[in-house]
Amino acid sequence: MRRHTIAIALCAVTCMAATCxxxxxxxxxxxxxxxxxxxxxxxxxxSRARIEQLGIPAYIEEQLHPETxxxxxxxxxxxxxxxLGMNYRTALQNYSGGFEVMMEMTEARVARAIFSERQxxxxxxxxxFDHFNVFIPDGLAQWDGPHYEQQAIRPHxxxxxxxxxxxxxxxxxxxxxxxxxESSRLGMNENYAREVMELHTLGVEGGYTEADIGExxxxxxxxxxxxxxTQSASGFLYRASWHDPGQKTVLGxxxxxxxxxxxxxxxxxxxxxxxxxxxxxxxxxxxLATWFFRKAPPEPLVERLAxxxxxxxxxxxxxxxxxxxxxxxxxxxPRTEPKRPLVFVASLARALGAVDNPEFIPxxxxxxxxxxxxxxxxxxxxxxPETAAVWAGNGTLIHRFELAWxxxxxxxxxxFTLNETGNASGLFDKLADRxxxxxxxxETRAKTIAYWQSLxxxxxxxxxxxxxxGMLAATxxxxxx
Amino acid sequence: xLTRRRFLQTGAAGLATLAMPLGIGQRAGAAxxxxxxxxxxxxxxxxxxxxxxxxxxxxxxxxxxxxQVPAGSELTLDSSFGMHPALSELHGLFHQRKLDVIHAIGxxxxxxxxxxxxxxxxxxxxxxxxxxxxxxxxxxxxxGGGDALAGVTLDIAKDLSLQxxxxxxxxxxxxxxxxxxxxxxxxxxxxxxxxxxxxxxLSDHTQEAFDVLDRVNSVDLVTQxxxxxxxxxxxxxxxxxxxxxxxxxxxxxxxAHDWDTHDRQAETAYTPMRDLSLSLSAFHxxxxxxxxxxxxxxxxxxxxxxxxxxxxxxDHGRGSVMFALGGGITGGRVLQxxxxxxxxxxxxxxxxxxxxxxxxxxxxVLKRHMGLNSPGQVMPNFTASQxxxxxxYA
Numbered sequence: 095m096r097r098h099t100i101a102i103a104l105c106a107v108t109c110m111a112a113t114c115x116x117x118x119x120x121x122x123x124x125x126x127x128x129x130x131x132x133x134x135x136x137x138x139x140x141s142r143a144r145i146e147q148l149g150i151p152a153y154i155e156e157q158l159h160p161e162t163x164x165x166x167x168x169x170x171x172x173x174x175x176x177x178l179g180m181n182y183r184t185a186l187q188n189y190s191g192g193f194e195v196m197m198e199m200t201e202a203r204v205a206r207a208i209f210s211e212r213q214x215x216x217x218x219x220x221x222x223f224d225h226f227n228v229f230i231p232d233g234l235a236q237w238d239g240p241h242y243e244q245q246a247i248r249p250h251x252x253x254x255x256x257x258x259x260x261x262x263x264x265x266x267x268x269x270x271x272x273x274x275x276e277s278s279r280l281g282m283n284e285n286y287a288r289e290v291m292e293l294h295t296l297g298v299e300g301g302y303t304e305a306d307i308g309e310x311x312x313x314x315x316x317x318x319x320x321x322x323x324t325q326s327a328s329g330f331l332y333r334a335s336w337h338d339p340g341q342k343t344v345l346g347x348x349x350x351x352x353x354x355x356x357x358x359x360x361x362x363x364x365x366x367x368x369x370x371x372x373x374x375x376x377x378x379x380x381x382l383a384t385w386f387f388r389k390a391p392p393e394p395l396v397e398r399l400a401x402x403x404x405x406x407x408x409x410x411x412x413x414x415x416x417x418x419x420x421x422x423x424x425x426x427x428p429r430t431e432p433k434r435p436l437v438f439v440a441s442l443a444r445a446l447g448a449v450d451n452p453e454f455i456p457x458x459x460x461x462x463x464x465x466x467x468x469x470x471x472x473x474x475x476x477x478x479p480e481t482a483a484v485w486a487g488n489g490t491l492i493h494r495f496e497l498a499w500x501x502x503x504x505x506x507x508x509x510f511t512l513n514e515t516g517n518a519s520g521l522f523d524k525l526a527d528r529x530x531x532x533x534x535x536x537e538t539r540a541k542t543i544a545y546w547q548s549l550x551x552x553x554x555x556x557x558x559x560x561x562x563x564g565m566l567a568a569t570x571x572x573x574x575x
Numbered sequence: 576x577l578t579r580r581r582f583l584q585t586g587a588a589g590l591a592t593l594a595m596p597l598g599i600g601q602r603a604g605a606a607x608x609x610x611x612x613x614x615x616x617x618x619x620x621x622x623x624x625x626x627x628x629x630x631x632x633x634x635x636x637x638x639x640x641x642x643q644v645p646a647g648s649e650l651t652l653d654s655s656f657g658m659h660p661a662l663s664e665l666h667g668l669f670h671q672r673k674l675d676v677i678h679a680i681g682x683x684x685x686x687x688x689x690x691x692x693x694x695x696x697x698x699x700x701x702x703x704x705x706x707x708x709x710x711x712x713x714x715x716x717x718x719g720g721g722d723a724l725a726g727v728t729l730d731i732a733k734d735l736s737l738q739x740x741x742x743x744x745x746x747x748x749x750x751x752x753x754x755x756x757x758x759x760x761x762x763x764x765x766x767x768x769x770x771x772x773x774x775x776x777l778s779d780h781t782q783e784a785f786d787v788l789d790r791v792n793s794v795d796l797v798t799q800x801x802x803x804x805x806x807x808x809x810x811x812x813x814x815x816x817x818x819x820x821x822x823x824x825x826x827x828x829x830x831a832h833d834w835d836t837h838d839r840q841a842e843t844a845y846t847p848m849r850d851l852s853l854s855l856s857a858f859h860x861x862x863x864x865x866x867x868x869x870x871x872x873x874x875x876x877x878x879x880x881x882x883x884x885x886x887x888x889x890d891h892g893r894g895s896v897m898f899a900l901g902g903g904i905t906g907g908r909v910l911q912x913x914x915x916x917x918x919x920x921x922x923x924x925x926x927x928x929x930x931x932x933x934x935x936x937x938x939x940v941l942k943r944h945m946g947l948n949s950p951g952q953v954m955p956n957f958t959a960s961q962x963x964x965x966x967x968y969a
Contacts, residue, residue, distance in 0.1 A: 273837040273886060281885015285837045288687070288891070298688050432777060466731030466747060473832050474618070476690050487733050487745035488723070488780035492752055492788075495766060499755040538769065545765030553757065564756070569769055570777055 116421050121150050127531040128428035131575040132386050133157060133418055134213035136441025141213070142531060154418045157214035158252060158411055168210040171450060175202045177240045182266055182329035185237040186322075195239050196230045200469045201455045204462070207440035209450065218251040218414065219243065220436075221385045225378075226262045226294060227477030228271040230470035234319060238267035238329055239470065255378065255408035256369035259294060263365055266319040266329035272475060275319045277311060279338035287311035289475045295368035297377035302345060309342045313349060313360035332358045345371070375403035381480060383417055388431035388482035388575075395422045429574045432486035435465035437575060438494055442501055442567050445529045446510040464493045486573075495568050502564035503557075514559045518543045521562050534571040542566060607821050610902070610944055613814060613871040614711065614736060614828045615807075616697075617851070619835030620689060621875035623895035624927060625844055626662065627676050627909065631655035634918045638881045638925055642840055642889070652676065656909045661848035664856035665898070672906030673859065673866075677936055677965045679894040679916050681877055681929035687891035689835070692876035697736035699934055699954035706955050710937060711826050712739030713953035718825055718945060719743075723783035724790060726826040727817060729810040734828040742783050743826075749813045752791050763788075790822040800861035803853045807831045811858040819865055825945075834875060838886035859901055870902025870944045874933065880924035894927035897936055902944050904967045912965070931965050939964035 126145045130137040133154065145153040156163065172178060175198035177185055189195050206216040223243055230239040246265045250258035262268050269275045272286035287310035292298045316337030320326040337360070339353030344364055351359040368374060379399035383391035398420075399413050406412045417423065433441060439458050448454070462468055467485065472478050504512075514524045522543050526533050533539065542565050546554065553561055566572065628644045629635050631654070636643050649657025650666040656678065658666045668674040684701035686692050691704075700706035711726060711734075719725035719741055726743030728734045733745040746752055756762030763785060770781035796816050802808035810829040817824045831854075833847045855871065862869055878895030894916070912930030919928050938959035941950035951959035 273888070276838040276884075276886025276888065278885050281883075283837050283884045283886045283888065284890050285835075292688055292690075298686075298691055304687065464747060464751060468731075474689065483776055484732050486776055486780055488784040489745040489747050489752065490731070491777065491780050492754060492784050493747070495762075496753075496755045499762070541765070541768045545761065545768070548761050548764070550758065557757075565762070565765055565769075568766060570775070573777055 115416075115419065119150075119421055119424055123531055124428065125424055126150060126153075128426070129154070129418075129424065131428065131441075132388075132423065132426075133217065135207040135217070135437055136444045136575070137531065138444045139447065150424070151419060154214075154415070157212070158415055158418075160212035160215035160252070163211045165211045167450070168206060168212075171205050171209065172202065175199070178202055178244055179240070181241045181245070181327050182234070182238045183323035183327040185240060186329075189237060191236040193231050195236055196470050197456075197459075199230065199239055199243065200459045203469050204436070204440070204455050204458050205450070207436055208443045208448070214414075214418075215248075215251060217385075219248050221382065221480075222247050222251050222258065224472070224477035224480075225381070226258075226268065227472050227475055228267045229473050230267075232271075233267075234270040234321060234329060235267035238265060238270075241265070241328070242267040250410070252411040252414065253409075255374075255403075255410055256366060258410075259365050259369050260362065262294070263290070263314075263317065263361065264328070264330045266321070269317060269319050269330070270321075274314055274317055277315055278333075278336035279312075279315050280336075282308070282311045282315065284308065284311040287314060290365075291368065293475055295377070296371055296373040300371070300373035300377060306344055309344045310364055312338045312340070313342050313344065313364045316357055317361050334358070369408055370404070372400070372404060375400040375408075379403055379413065379417075382413065384480040386417060386423060387426060388480075390481075392422045395420055429571055431482040431574055433573060433575050434482065434485045435462050435467040435490070435494070436469070438465075438573065439497065441575070442498070442529075442572070446501075446512075447528075448510045461493070461497050465490045465497070494573065498567035498572075499564040502560040502567060504560070512559050512563065518546050518562075521546070521558060522566070525559065525563050525566050529566055529572055534566075534569055538569050538571055542569060607865070608868065609821075609823075609825055610946065611818055611824060611865075611869045612711075612714075612826050612902075612940065612945055613818075613869060614734075614826070615811075615855075615871060615873045616693070616734070616736075616828070616830045617834045617847075617873065617875040618689070618693065618830050618832050619875075620692075620877045620879055620891055621834040621895055622836060622840065622844065622879040622889055622892075623678060623680075623875075624878065624881060625836075625840065625889075626659055626848065627652070627678060627896050628657050628659070629655060629678070629915060630657050631915060632917060634920075634925070635881070638918060639883060641887050642883055652909055655915065659848060661845055662852040664852040668856060668859060668900065669907055673901055673904075675899045675904050675906055675967050676909045677897040677899065677931055677967075678909055678911040679927055679929060680897045680931040680933055680936060680965070681894040681927075683929065683932055685893065687877065689876060689891070694735060696874065696876055696933060697734060699937055699957065701934075703955060708739035709734070709736035710953050711736040711828065712741050712743065714941060714945065714947065715739075715741035715743060715826060717947055717953070722786075722823050724787040724823045727814070727824055727828070729813055729827065729829040734830070737826070737828055742779075742786075744783060744787055746791070746813075748809070749791055749794055749816060750796055752788070754785075754788060787822075790820075791817075794820040794822065798857075798861050799863060800857040801853075802857040802861070803850060805850045805854060807850050808854040808857065811854050812861065815858055815861040818862065818869055836879070836888050837884065837890060838888040840883075840888045843888070855898075855900060862901070866901045867903050870904065870940060871898075871900040872936070872940060873898035873900070878927050880926060881918040882925050890924065892924060892926040894929040897933065899936075899940075899967050905969065908966075910965045910967070932963070935959075935963040936965050936967070939967055943968040 177195045177198045210216050228235045242265045246261035273283045274286035277283035287307050291302045316333050318331050318333045320331040337357035342349045349360050349363050380396045402416050403413050546562050682701045695701045697709050698706040699710035715726045723742035723744050726737050728745045737743045770778040772778040794816050798812045802812050814827045836844045874897045875895050879889035879892040884890050916928040916930050918925045934954050938950040941947040951957050
């Protein structure tokens with residue numbers, strides 16, 4: 095058992111004002127494990143040591159500044175995925191489309207989840223990519239996908255929401271996916287206009303009308319793409335002659351930017367209006383909190399986050415900080431919510447101290463598909479659900495049990511040392527110590543040991559540790575976080 | 576509801592082993608006679624005017640200068656309607672009286688959000704965001720007999736229509752649904768003992784999965800029809816296999832995608848239409864002698880604007896079509912409420928108005944096909960009335 099500490103003294107020394115908002119919060123090893131479970135893809139020996147050393151508030155603060163965290167293991171892997179650093183034009187010149195770029199993005203996402211030190215940023219990147227979901231293996235996203243994720247979204251996940259919203263709106267992946275590139279003053283296409291309000295900002299109950307959708311569609315006429323990237327390396331091109339120069343009224347605000355080059359300002363005006371709307375603050379706060387609670391979050395917390403969003407002009411670092419440091423999250427019941435498939439896969443690899451090899455990541459990516467969470471392949475602009483329950487369907491659970499079994503037996507490229515031996519209870523304790531900070535329940539212990547003892551003797555003798563591990567990784571305690 | 580789960584409790588600390596397969600022989604209902612309902616959801620808002628053009632309505636030709644099926648080139652259904660040529664197999668089934676079309680069907684709620692409209696339909700609760708039990712789950716409560724295999728979604732997640740307290744199954748694929756482990760019976764018993772807390776999500780789902788594992792693994796996946804090589808086709812082929820195996824499936828759901836045709840609809844809708852026609856007709860053929868006890872309903876969350884948008888596509892509208900296939904329906908008719916409503920001149924997008932509430936179609940199917948006495952009970956704040964049935968069995 096690790097030492098329990100009370101963090102008040104440490105907090106007073108190290109943390110910023112905001113992190114001391116709740117200095118009375120208890121901090122035990124169980125709280126630290128819970129926080130690691132929710133703000134990372136699962137604890138490792140190193141992250142347990144780090145959070146114990148810093149205390150929860152300072153650990154969170156460190157994760158809120160990914161730019162200060164060295165990331166050598168992940169960085170060394172990125173040369174396998176050259177598209178990640180490319181803009182639209184370069185990707186177009188180097189890739190033929192289809193699933194090529196998506197496979198690189200997929201491997202990188204799995205690798206970040208397991209190996210990156212910037213765990214919180216990786217989780218937030220998934221959240222915000224889903225929020226602005228595009229279907230990667232189709233349309234211009236086949237080439238713009240890496241730039242869209244790494245440049246339009248990633249720099250802003252702890253920045254200002256407005257900047258992210260604008261960068262997304264200027265991306266060929268989004269303009270093409272939601273048909274804004276098909277809309278002109280001669281013929282409107284309202285798809286992007288509807289979803290930018292329903293899904294990206296205000297929410298479906300955010301107080302806009304069908305008339306607003308039509309006006310927003312007019313405002314964005316001319317916001318277009320350059321599919322061949324002959325004029326624009328980013329693939330974003332404003333076509334002034336396509337723009338409807340007339341006056342528009344959006345949510346009661348009159349836009350009068352006229353035509354020509356200045357007509358482009360209509361789009362920016364709409365995005366700024368939407369980004370800073372109270373409905374947006376509430377909608378995004380609830381959704382972000384749901385992502386970390388894995389279920390509907392407490393409404394008083396949502397209100398505090400929404401107020402912070404409005405006060406700070408949509409500063410996502412501050413909103414995220416308030417959320418992660420909240421008593422509600424720290425005291426949320428631990429190990430109650432089913433892990434998403436990627437969190438399940440990554441948390442097992444992290445707990446076992448798995449090391450990279452070239453077979454490992456693609457194999458896990460395939461498994462995610464079997465468990466229903468194939469990365470970058472959500473078709474609809476709503477992306478994937480934030481809540482946990484949907485990932486625990488009875489069909490996908492079978493595949494989780496399967497993965498636990500194969501992983502424990504060293505298949506699917508997991509490479510980790512497993513030379514534990516001993517009698518049933520000794521083996522259980524040694525392996526449980528690798529997977530959990532505190533032991534599973536006595537009931538789980540008894541049942542897992544009973545399973546092991548029920549095995550034929552050759553299985554216990556020659557396959558004892560993998561058998562025990564394959565069952566431990568499939569226990570309710572490890573399936574939940 | 577958890578009765579059979581008690582059977583799985585395996586004594587002190589799960590020491591007892593489970594020698595007999597759990598599911599076999601426990602199905603309620605007689606072999607090969609149970610009525611089955613298959614729901615195929617066309618996600619994205621399929622355009623009923625494109626699938627089944629109203630040849631009687633001059634406004635259709637006026638409003639669809641580039642997207643119309645030119646007069647004379649449609650596949651004739653009757654004196655008022657045709658079918659898009661991409662649906663030639665469905666056209667054949669229509670004239671064999673295996674297929675009915677319900678036209679101008681939709682929701683009384685006028686949301687144009689895909690996600691609201693789909694949820695409202697799957698909950699059979701237009702406009703009601705507080706509803707949370709799917710209409711098919713409520714149906715299962717009445718006909719499922721507590722068997723998880725009575726309701727199945729073939730997809731990566733369970734369809735909302737099947738979500739709720741009644742047990743049901745979600746399968747990504749029949750062919751990969753298997754437990755690993757050596758010896759597998761020991762592992763299954765071990766997992767079963769770990770997940771034995773009624774009311775706990777993972778326990779419930781694990782027990783559901785194990786309850787049906789042997790039956791699912793016994794299914795013969797050899798098909799008897801020329802399915803195309805598409806995801807929809809393989810989902811329908813697996814549903815057909817589950818039904819033919821007669822292992823207790825009463826309701827099956829799956830989805831087809833790419834129906835949100837905002838741009839270049841003539842091209843972008845062609846592939847999903849072709850897929851739909853080939854897959855559904857193969858499914859019907861594959862079912863063979865079982866086809867008459869299997870009713871397939873093909874539905875979508877809303878139709879599309881009659882007016883073309885600037886991208887040779889259409890935007891979110893109101894009324895669309897529903898197809899009903901097999902299951903002993905009368906067949907060979909385009910059912911359209913009292914009369915063709917026309918393309919609404921008071922609507923700036925000239926939507927197709929809704930003359931048949933989708934819940935009336937659900938009610939008729941539940942009553943006449945699935946044998947529910949009070950079909951209105953599975954739909955919140957809704958009173959079913961035979962007078963409003965679209966007439967699939969009339």
